[in-house]
Amino acid sequence: MLRFSSVSKHFGKVKAVDNLSFSVNKGEIFALLGPNGAGKTTSVRMIMQIMHPDKGNIEFESSVMTSDNKVNRALLGYLPEERGLYQDVSIFKTLLYLASLRNFDKSEATKKAQMWLERFEIYDRRNEKISSLSKGNQQKVQFIASILHEPKFAILDEPFSGFDPINQELISDCIRELRDNGMTILLSAHQMQLVERIADRILMLHQGKELLSGTMQEIRNQTVADHKIVVEYSNGFDAQTLQDSANIKSFNHNEDKSVDIYMNELENLNGVLADISSAGPVSSLKTSEVNLHEIFIQSFTKEEANL
């Protein structure tokens, strides 16, 4: 759907995006992750043609191009990070206007707006001004506006921000559903547990460059460890023993006194268990997969330490 080839963008002396390449496949949810200032929003703005790269190319699949070889904006959807709505206009008018700018047929837009507003339980308030809605409900209207016109490719920058956990689940269900119906989605978010669950592939950025990319499993393989054991010691533990272990890649002492122990391969499990027990009396033990939040934190901490 999209190929980002050796793209760079500078703002004065700041390199926002530095020779970055990646591609987004048709029909997938592709997550763009990174700390603040990593280059996510600049990349997204370049994809949406709001900014132009200094170097490199951004190519779209022919299905979203016009006959004169320009990007057909009507087939793109966008939920920007910097977002807002006309506060003095009604919900329905806002949605129909934004759909009309994307060349979407008015009667079709009316039907779709009704369907989405009903799904988000704000259809009864369709004629109220946006300013009368809570922040969460305004976020719902913005989400609807970005996908109402049924784009082939939608970019959702921080789609979960401003929502409570229940509505975050609702939005993530909607995103998955849109993907299943054929929409390609590029997602940028800080809610790692949600991204981990819905993203097909992930790209982590750091200072405008690729840090990690691939499926969740591929990223786990590239990073700290494949598996994690969470251990609780009944009477403290000897950290040096864990640190000296050849079978343990790293460990982390948690606030709740438990210890996360990362290992590379399951083949060494017996060796790892022996090292764990030699560090102190174990009161409980469970295995777990490394989650995206841990990968994110550890990768960026390590990267910062290397600089």
Added chain:
Amino acid sequence: MKNSFSIVWEVTKWEFNRYIKFMDMVKGILFLGFFMVVGGLVGSWVGSETVKNPEIAVASYGVFESESFESNALNFSDQRKTPVDSLKAHLEAGRFDAILTINSLDEAHIILPSERAWTTTLNTLLNDLRTDHKIAELDISPEIYADLSANIEITSEYIRAAKSSYVDKVVAGGSIVLVLLAVFMGLAYQFAAITGEKNQRITEQIMSAIPSQTWIDGKILGITGIGFAYVLFYGVMGIIGMLALAYFGVPFDGILGLINPLFLLIFFTLSILGVLMWNSFLAGVAATIDDPNTSQKSGLIMIPMLPVFLSFFALANPDTLPIKILGLFPLTSYAVLPARMVLTQIQWWEPIVALALLAGTAWLFRLLAGRIFTAGMLMYGKEPTMKEMWYWMKKSS
């Protein structure tokens, strides 16, 4: 599939409908009418008490006859037999407004509570009485007096006489006022719309959907439409007023017949192009403003006033070379050319050149504003410098 013109039209309709409130305009007129009626009633009551003819007690007529003291605005009372002290007591009591004593042909004295505006009328009356007395004294006939006071009659012959009526002059002045009105109406909405969209963070969403040039084109047209809608509304109100006056016998049909249709067409076209040009300029300025209350760039909004000041020079002499140039120069032609057209004779090609240059400049301003708009609308929390604005204007995309 819509083309870019239909998207521009969508934006135009949106901007127009967001701000134009015809019912509010009608309500405004009704309120104005209501307050005018109330004001008229209160005014007539206050006036009946304060603007009644003053009662002037005359203690001495001097050389004049008492019968000659006649006026519609002043009432005189012959009080030659009343002692001055009594008259002063009456004045204090408010039974008289003044005590007048004429001492001689050249001197009079008046006592009154404080300064009054009607003393000017009294002065004129006494001067006329003195003149009549002098004419009689010197035995000058009315014919000789008329001859003495006659002015020299000058007939003018213009080698470049304007082919305009006084109504055309009014229409020319009206067209300049119309442009200013439409520009300043547009300005208010332009700033409200653009800075509001920046503050409400709407810009990025729209700019991902349509090219920024399409967006600004729709804005310029929609907001220009609002300016003209207000002008049209008040114009219609004016016509209704004229019809009402015509009903009472004012010959407006004769006045309208004096309008030169070609002049009207040129003035109207200049007005539309002038408003479009300045609204393009102001849209670009508005896109660079983060906070209208503190922005240093707010002063740029006074620039559209400059041509109107320059048009006053045309009233003094419309045939100087600078005025001829300003009549063609696109930033000033909308105000200076109409002034020249009604005051002197211009070359046939001047309106054509002026209109072509104005249309070209309006188009150029639109493109430059689009470039500034593209960059300025995504700049939050700070304003671009003049150097940055110049860079964007030169940049092709």
